[in-house]
Amino acid sequence: xxxxxxxxxxxxxTCFGLVNENAEIIFQREIKTKNFPxxxxxxxxxxxxxxxxxxxxxxxxxxxxVGIGAPNGNYYKGTIELAPNLPFKGIIPIKNMLEMLxxxxxxxxxxxxxxxANAAGIGEMIYGAAKxxxxxxxxxxxxxxxxxIVSNGKMIYxxxxxxxxxxxxxxxxxxxxxxCGRKGCLETYSSATGIRRTALSLLKxxxxxxxxxxxxxxxxxxxxxxxxxxxxxxxALKCIDLTARMLAIGVANAVAVTSPKKIIFSGGLSKAGxxxxxxxxAYLEENLYxxxxxxxxxxxxxxxxxxTAILGAAALNY
Amino acid sequence: xxxxxxxxxxxxxTCFGLVNENAEIIFQREIKTKNFPxxxxxxxxxxxxxxxxxxxxxxxxxxxxVGIGAPNGNYYKGTIELAPNLPFKGIIPIKNMLEMLxxxxxxxxxxxxxxxANAAGIGEMIYGAAKxxxxxxxxxxxxxxxxxIVSNGKMIYxxxxxxxxxxxxxxxxxxxxxxCGRKGCLETYSSATGIRRTALSLLKxxxxxxxxxxxxxxxxxxxxxxxxxxxxxxxALKCIDLTARMLAIGVANAVAVTSPKKIIFSGGLSKAGxxxxxxxxAYLEENLYxxxxxxxxxxxxxxxxxxTAILGAAALNY
Numbered sequence: 001x002x003x004x005x006x007x008x009x010x011x012x013x014t015c016f017g018l019v020n021e022n023a024e025i026i027f028q029r030e031i032k033t034k035n036f037p038x039x040x041x042x043x044x045x046x047x048x049x050x051x052x053x054x055x056x057x058x059x060x061x062x063x064x065x066v067g068i069g070a071p072n073g074n075y076y077k078g079t080i081e082l083a084p085n086l087p088f089k090g091i092i093p094i095k096n097m098l099e100m101l102x103x104x105x106x107x108x109x110x111x112x113x114x115x116x117a118n119a120a121g122i123g124e125m126i127y128g129a130a131k132x133x134x135x136x137x138x139x140x141x142x143x144x145x146x147x148x149i150v151s152n153g154k155m156i157y158x159x160x161x162x163x164x165x166x167x168x169x170x171x172x173x174x175x176x177x178x179x180c181g182r183k184g185c186l187e188t189y190s191s192a193t194g195i196r197r198t199a200l201s202l203l204k205x206x207x208x209x210x211x212x213x214x215x216x217x218x219x220x221x222x223x224x225x226x227x228x229x230x231x232x233x234x235x236a237l238k239c240i241d242l243t244a245r246m247l248a249i250g251v252a253n254a255v256a257v258t259s260p261k262k263i264i265f266s267g268g269l270s271k272a273g274x275x276x277x278x279x280x281x282a283y284l285e286e287n288l289y290x291x292x293x294x295x296x297x298x299x300x301x302x303x304x305x306x307x308t309a310i311l312g313a314a315a316l317n318y
Numbered sequence: 319x320x321x322x323x324x325x326x327x328x329x330x331x332t333c334f335g336l337v338n339e340n341a342e343i344i345f346q347r348e349i350k351t352k353n354f355p356x357x358x359x360x361x362x363x364x365x366x367x368x369x370x371x372x373x374x375x376x377x378x379x380x381x382x383x384v385g386i387g388a389p390n391g392n393y394y395k396g397t398i399e400l401a402p403n404l405p406f407k408g409i410i411p412i413k414n415m416l417e418m419l420x421x422x423x424x425x426x427x428x429x430x431x432x433x434x435a436n437a438a439g440i441g442e443m444i445y446g447a448a449k450x451x452x453x454x455x456x457x458x459x460x461x462x463x464x465x466x467i468v469s470n471g472k473m474i475y476x477x478x479x480x481x482x483x484x485x486x487x488x489x490x491x492x493x494x495x496x497x498c499g500r501k502g503c504l505e506t507y508s509s510a511t512g513i514r515r516t517a518l519s520l521l522k523x524x525x526x527x528x529x530x531x532x533x534x535x536x537x538x539x540x541x542x543x544x545x546x547x548x549x550x551x552x553x554a555l556k557c558i559d560l561t562a563r564m565l566a567i568g569v570a571n572a573v574a575v576t577s578p579k580k581i582i583f584s585g586g587l588s589k590a591g592x593x594x595x596x597x598x599x600a601y602l603e604e605n606l607y608x609x610x611x612x613x614x615x616x617x618x619x620x621x622x623x624x625x626t627a628i629l630g631a632a633a634l635n636y
Contacts, residue, residue, distance in 0.1 A: 156577075256483040257482070295478060
């Protein structure tokens with residue numbers, strides 16, 4: 001049996017696992033990314049953990065390689081570049097660094113990297129809701145809005161490995177300021193931070209009653225807004241409505257480009273479930289170019305959140 | 319030597335040619351599409367012309383097939399579907415109809431169809447400005463805004479064959495009414511009809527002097543607006559500016575999805591050349607997600623307009 005190591009590097013945690021060819025994670029660990037401001041220290045710890053993980057493999061000679069999903073991970077260059085939410089800054093040639101460190105430990109393993117959204121997309125394609133689907137878009141609604149786009153059964157990396165930034169398509173000219181330096185990006189509206197911005201702005205607009213006024217400002221987030229919306233709080237429902245509408249416009253525009261069969265949502269805010277999906281689907285139909293209407297399936301990820309990324313990263317070795 | 323027949327079906331004319339494997343059009347003709355309200359009459363005439371064209375082929379036994387580019391042509395289904403600018407309405411199974419008619423004449427030729435923008439994109443990829451480029455977007459600025467998107471060296475058709483509608487991405491929420499029934503589509507701003515709308519609207523806004531006031535309303539079009547702009551007419555320059563800005567936002571959004579190396583423009587309005595491309599490039603850089611800045615080449619099609627589509631359609635047979 002073949003095995004593969006999958007690593008999901010996030011701003012807070014790095015989760016990794018040993019995956020067999022039946023897509024079973026047979027051993028799993030995590031370390032705190034944010035505890036390692038220096039990439040060298042981080043990789044030293046990671047290699048120590050990988051050695052331990054390999055020691056749990058029934059047939060270590062059958063390990064195909066190491067796959068990594070990371071924010072701003074570049075498939076072509078093997079780098080992590082200017083990732084705003086990771087402690088290590090600049091351009092990190094992580095593929096070469098990790099291959100070298102593993103070789104020093106006697107393990108000649110190929111390292112492959114892609115960005116976190118693409119890794120999740122590959123996980124979804126091989127094991128999840130996109131199994132057998134040749135054309136789909138996976139959207140991750142987390143702190144930001146990530147995306148992975150598969151067309152003709154292949155991940156679209158683009159000429160430079162950075163394709164799939166639906167979260168940074170402009171949905172409103174001169175709209176909200178985005179962390180990327182522009183205005184009106186989808187993720188300023190339809191991410192966990194986006195819905196919080198909507199809530200804070202609506203709360204300041206007038207004095208209409210809302211459950212959210214009883215919550216400390218720091219605790220107003222996707223989760224508490226959804227909770228309030230489920231109790232029919234008018235202001236919280238407005239937040240969901242704007243989130244869904246902007247998301248639908250951004251997704252409808254991406255559909256016009258690649259015409260996917262399925263849209264799959266994952267990430268924290270997708271846990272809102274039908275509360276978000278029902279208005280999203282209605283707005284999507286309204287905003288789709290007519291030829292695409294009534295054709296597109298919208299689903300939540302079928303995989304556990306951390307597992308999708310580990311499985312997707314592991315699948316990079318195939 | 320192999321030969322291929324390429325047909326470019328437009329609302330006004332149908333151009334077709336016999337193309338050899340060196341991409342030379344060795345015989346070329348056209349018929350008036352709009353003279354044939356019934357598809358049967360149209361195809362009867364087309365088959366007559368194809369027979370004549372075949373009679374000009376030095377080795378008719380080496381004709382590989384017939385390729386067609388047509389508005390709303392569907393590569394997977396072999397149909398033309400609900401094309402607003404063609405005389406024949408509904409869903410036309412043109413592939414099967416034409417194969418049958420040719421067979422009746424003793425010619426067993428395979429017919430392949432795609433939409434006109436995709437055919438032009440294939441022409442550009444095989445013979446033109448996108449030769450050797452694996453990731454590009456071709457934008458046709460005509461009556462509407464068409465597009466063809468190539469990723470990993472393959473045309474993106476999407477799950478249903480209708481991908482590549484950058485002209486129908488929404489660039490302005492609740493913006494101009496579009497022929498497709500929605501509002502704010504790119505083509506309502508940045509097509510030949512879009513720039514005319516801009517001019518008419520600016521002319522009505524106030525009484526500022528403009529060369530365009532001396533022209534009959536029916537003659538205000540992409541060509542006359544560009545002519546006025548070249549004479550530094552302030553109102554005409556405003557039209558160009560809005561056209562370029564909206565186009566840049568739509569293209570920047572498509573870039574965020576597929577990360578192309580090149581953007582190639584063709585079509586009547588692209589003849590504005592640097593008058594349009596210079597502001598477009600500036601707005602594009604401004605509106606690109608930072609990771610894509612400074613990387614993307616913008617070019618005009620290197621092929622003659624009609625030829626691109628005929629060559630692209632012919633290339634469908636390879």
